[in-house]
Amino acid sequence: MLTPKENTPQHSRASLLLEKISADARSTANWTGRPVFDDVVMRALELVPRHAFVPDQDQALAYANRPLSIGHGQTISQPYIVALMTVLLELEPGHRVLEVGTGCGYQTAILAELVDQVFTIEVVSELAAKAKEKLNYLGYNTIDFQTGNGREGWLEKAPFQAILVTAASGSIPLALVDQLDLGGRMVIPIGSQEGTQNLVVLVKNKTGEITKNEVLPVSFVPLV
Numbered sequence: 304m305l306t307p308k309e310n311t312p313q314h315s316r317a318s319l320l321l322e323k324i325s326a327d328a329r330s331t332a333n334w335t336g337r338p339v340f341d342d343v344v345m346r347a348l349e350l351v352p353r354h355a356f357v358p359d360q361d362q363a364l365a366y367a368n369r370p371l372s373i374g375h376g377q378t379i380s381q382p383y384i385v386a387l388m389t390v391l392l393e394l395e396p397g398h399r400v401l402e403v404g405t406g407c408g409y410q411t412a413i414l415a416e417l418v419d420q421v422f423t424i425e426v427v428s429e430l431a432a433k434a435k436e437k438l439n440y441l442g443y444n445t446i447d448f449q450t451g452n453g454r455e456g457w458l459e460k461a462p463f464q465a466i467l468v469t470a471a472s473g474s475i476p477l478a479l480v481d482q483l484d485l486g487g488r489m490v491i492p493i494g495s496q497e498g499t500q501n502l503v504v505l506v507k508n509k510t511g512e513i514t515k516n517e518v519l520p521v522s523f524v525p526l527v
């Protein structure tokens with residue numbers, strides 16, 4: 304885990320970004336029911352150096368509250384959305400978390416700041432290799448990586464108390480529902496076309512009953 308570095312240019316850019324995320328949290332509270340994001344999540348957003356995950360040509364925008372391209376037709380998500388999805392997972396340190404769609408690894412680092420065990424799957428092998436190298440370099444040594452189709456989940460490592468899917472699917476992959484622990488939460492963008500997707504929170508209660516809540520209209524790249 305990283306230690307805070309106060310008074311650096313990145314730190315002041317990160318502080319401004321946190322203010323923007325908080326403003327977005329307030330203005331979307333009617334949908335999300337979360338006008339204030341948890342301190343521990345905001346602290347993780349403050350600690351993880353987003354510029355380390357952003358391509359060279361976009362360094363000036365590294366702390367802007369917007370998605371950016373990372374090549375291979377993929378993106379690093381908007382920081383507000385990363386924060387919201389993380390808040391919705393209601394993580395506790397002992398949770399085992401599965402992330403589908405490692406991408407550049409930024410969201411993976413946020414998760415690793417909050418829980419002891421993160422498992423992440425990426426279908427594009429070049430992205431998976433780059434993310435792994437970057438996260439190891441930054442000192443995140445508790446993340447398990449897999450290259451492959453995340454729709455199948457990661458059976459040997461299940462059950463997970465939280466599952467986060469960072470690409471949009473037409474429907475909720477059943478393997479992921481099966482691998483969610485009793486009392487677990489899944490956050491996933493649902494909808495096949497950009498512009499008509501909704502961020503969905505699926506909860507499996509202690510008796511295995513499933514409830515689904517649509518939280519917010521969103522725009523994600525498709526889950527292949």
Ligand code: SAH
Pocket residue numbers: 377378379380403404405406407408409410411424425426427430451452453454469470524525526527
């Ligand atoms: N989590 C990233 C966002 C990644 S964008 C962040 O921190 O910003 C979504 C990622 O999901 C892309 O890298 C894409 O290649 C990957 N992806 C799409 N379909 C997938 C699948 N079926 N299994 C695993 N990864 C997938």
